[in-house]
Amino acid sequence: MQLHINTYGTYVHVRDQMFEVRRKLESGEIDKKPYSPQKVTHIIMATGTMLSTDAIKLAMQNNVDIVFVEQDGEPLGRVWHSKLGSTTKIRKAQLEASLSAVGVRWVKSWLLTKMDNQLQFIKDLKKHRPQHADFLNDKLTRMEALCVSVHTLEASRVTEIADTLRGLEGTAGRLYFETLSYVLPKEYQFSGRSNRPARDAFNAFLNYAYGILYSKTEKSLIIAGIDPYVGFLHRDDYNQLSMVYDFIEPYRIYADEVVFRLFSAKKVNKAHTSPLVNRNGEAGATLNAEGKALLVGAFNEFMDGDPVRHRGRNLKRSQILQSDAHQFANELIQKNERAKE
Template sequence: MRKLRNTLYITKELCYLFRDGTNVVIKEDNKELGRFPIHVLEDIVCFNYNGASPSLIRLCNENQVGISFVSPQGNFQGRFIGKTNGNVLLRRQQYRIADEEDKSLEYAKLMILAKTSNYRKILKRIITDHSNKIDKVKVIKSIDNLEEDIDLIKKSASLDSLRGMEGDSARTYFSCFNDLILQQREEFIFKGRSKRPPLDNVNAMLSFGYTILTNEIQSALETVGLDSYVGFFHTDRPGRASLALDLIEELRGYLVDRFVLRLINNNIINHKMFEYKENDTVLMNEGGREVFLKNWQLRKQEKIKHPFLEENMEIGLLPYVQSQLLARTIRGDLKKYPPFLM
């Protein structure tokens, strides 16, 4: 099993990254804040304005370490991938599948089925663990609706109909999301999913987490030789990592949603870690991002038993393992792609 390496997050907005030998060095106002050997890193994610030196980018290229640039507000700006292990035969097969709707639909169905199934399991768990603290009737109704959605997704005959069903199941799930917040309810009220921009503390955390996870999935896809920009469910669009957006569907509930709820319900994060703009946009501030990312790294080190491989592994390896399983299916080593099911 592949080893989990570190992701270096640069959260201070005025930092600059440069190379010293085989080390990544972080400076702010000519003061060194830290240095890390390149061989311990998997990825670098920069939330800073000043960027990185060309020499450091070359070092990352030589060691297959990706660099992603995200605005301090959490908006993805771009990614340097460098050398990849792209296999031309694997990618050609990926492109053939993407060009045929029937074949794309087979993969997309499995990913959306897993997403909806995981949503359902999250709601069922809250009934098991905290039925006395929630609107049980409302949550049970949503679980029933998700079960109906699962049956409809299995029967979907086109990508357009599948996209409609995916949207319906997401709305059903998020209609109950406020019931999953058990602590700090006044500060973390969730009235519905708002993306661009996020309009409350919960949405700010969800959007930030989805950005981080999408970046990790994109890195994993490139590592196993797939083209992260050519997807099966999400349509092609310049600059959009469609396959990464496909793969996040089955992982977002387990990796991001439950993590956000843990931070809120365990009082790890609070309302002072957000900033509120005049246009009603809500963003995590520097302190909030640091708390989020510190706990995200700890979460990635926790162990689970993979439901398909039946091997113990760190949670942080899930994007890589699912990317690898996807590549094996596209190559023909597996008959059907096994999405991640909680």
């Protein structure tokens, strides 16, 4: 269970060794809801909410992740216990892989999986939209060619082909989102990806969903012993979670699918977003409390709902992230040890 605390003035504290969430209703009454720390996995705190130090302590004692996010869902920081949770051998192997062909193999695998997920999603859309077959087939052909280009790239380290990879991935992403927009009802169509601010409701929902997914990905990597800051493809800029941005790529489809379903089913309306002007004076849209409640509920149901088949096992999507993070860590160590023999 995840607690998403995003209503202004909501307070999370401890009562009888339980998390208690308190918020003031429009009637003036105080609503109080208790949650067992054994059942909570994340506490997501948006700006304008409050958290007691006792709640932080209880969370750390029960391995509950606390994440602070902007109103658009972008993570600001997190509270995590001080134990590494795994051997430092993993971090050493991760650093060595970032400077070798091992990193190239992983980056290509993540990007190809992401692009294959996008292709499969479009193919699924085509099954129920025969009137768009020509448009969809054209996009599929062009995206498949980009996958071939990624697959054939070779290098001794990622930096040698990083710009090419980003270009191919970016082109595939543009074609993919053009396709999603094209098949949506006209009132929901959008012009490409936009962030900070989102220029439309679809991007506002997608940005917030990605924010949730960033948090889940970072936690999965930390638990597996992976350093979230040492990436292979994304640049190691100051305070940048480069490995989170690398590792998340195959799982972005989770956010895409949830948001697309909400819009294609016409469950989103104007009451779910509010106008926004960023620091540069650019106008856009952001999710309000109603929009966040709609998205968070749908996203959690999707991630923790019925299991799907993955690597020969039936796993919930939230479990897939953690399982793959552990596999990544284990393969890094094994590859590193074989190289030294």
